[in-house]
Amino acid sequence: MRVHRVFLVLCCAGVALFVMAATEAVRGQDVVTQAPTGFDNQTNGFITQAKFDEDKAVFEERDTIAKGLGPVYNAQSCAECHQNPVTGGISQVTEMRAGHLDSAGNFVDAPGGSLIHDRAIDAAIQEYVPYGEKIRALRASTNTLGAGFVEAISAQTLIDIANGQPARSGGLIGPGDIIWVPVPEAPGSVSVGRFGWKNQHASLLGFSGDAYLNEIGITNRLFPLENTSLGEMIAAYDTVPDPEDTDNDIDRFAEFMRATKAPPRDAALAVTADARAGEAIFTQIGCNICHVSSIQTAPTGTTLNGGTFTVPPALGDKIIHPYSDFLPHDVGTGDNIVQNGETAIRDHVRTVPLWGLRTHSRHMHDGASLTLRDAIVRHGGEAAYVTANYRALTAIQKEQILAFLDSL
Secondary structure (H helix, E strand, O other): EOOOOOOOEEOHHHHHHHOOOOOOOEEEEEEEEEEEOOOOOOOOOOOHHHHHHHHHHHOOOOHHHHHHHOOOEEOHHHOOOEEEEEOOOEOOOOOEEEEEEEEOOEEEOOOOEEEEEOOOOOOOOOOOHHHOEEEEEEEEEOOOHHHHHHHHOOOOHHHHHHHHOOOOOOOOOOOOOOEEEEEEOOOOHHHHHOOOOOOEEOOOOHHHHHHHHHHHHHOOOOEEEEEOOOEEEOOOHOOOOOOOOOOOHHHHHHHHHHOOOEEEOHHHHHHHHHHHHHHHHHOOOOOOHHOOOEEEOOOOOOOHHOOOOOOOOOOOOOOEEOOOOOEEOOOOHHHHHHHHHHHHOOEEOOOOOOOOHHHHOOOOOOOEEEOOOHHHOOOOOHHHHHHHHHOOOOOOHHHHHHHHHOOO
């Protein structure tokens, strides 16, 4: 077992299979059911529909300079980056990150941080990538629909998934990185990360606070310090006292995401012979090692996030089908950016959840793969042998895998 500063890599043999064919099972006294799905702007039962609609409006609200927008920022609302096909979904929006390696090979952020903001409230503080920052990478916006179920996965379940994945040897996929991250709302507490391309957050409240500061420029109770412009203080351009989120909108963002349904499959395509055959081949060649088809959330009443969140009936004892292990791997497409952990895992990125895949046409963490076939063959590193298995398929089998993916 190898321990880095804030992450733990678990290396054990075997393949994790979390498949449950039944729509309902009993665990002890708990009834385990399928998580609700749908692109219908309806609550999953975590809160009332009226409260859901109110939180959705806050998620969509465009912030202004008077409220504290910026001074450097990427978007004016959460929904600008999370909106397809409904609010909370994925989008084609990307952000820029940059940095360089020092003489010892350690990653160093660009001045002020690796995130290079695309917008500013004044041209004088517009950020750009300095010439010396040779590592540059795009990051695609992620889906937040069904995120409450992801948050409700116990840390032990993610550890068990990593434990069941093959050891890194002979080019095989290795166990995902178990990254222990701070829980901002519970100082001193840590949990297993599962949100963000580098698994920066374990809680949706922490994820919300981080995004409100770094994407929109609104300081809040969890992240009260304003960003700089390439390391230069920009207080002269920001006249709104910190923290700027006086209404605690971050709580509404988290509540909205916790109340969303998981992305549904295309019911008509999913039952076709080709899609069914493609799903079997997907498992046969090893894609499901990382793109785990089924995961069960923690039991109702489980406390998470340093004791600040108790899993409610709407999220607990649910089976989800994310087609992801929510863990970072090295599949040869990494961006060399370090946000947590050490330089040694800078090439690792979180497994892309494939639920809702059909709603976007730019794939992988950077959105650079424009077809599903390109995304598949782009996999290397730990996934090289899976890609080799794919290449060895017949033309018909390859089309069947695409039919399956098109149904997600």
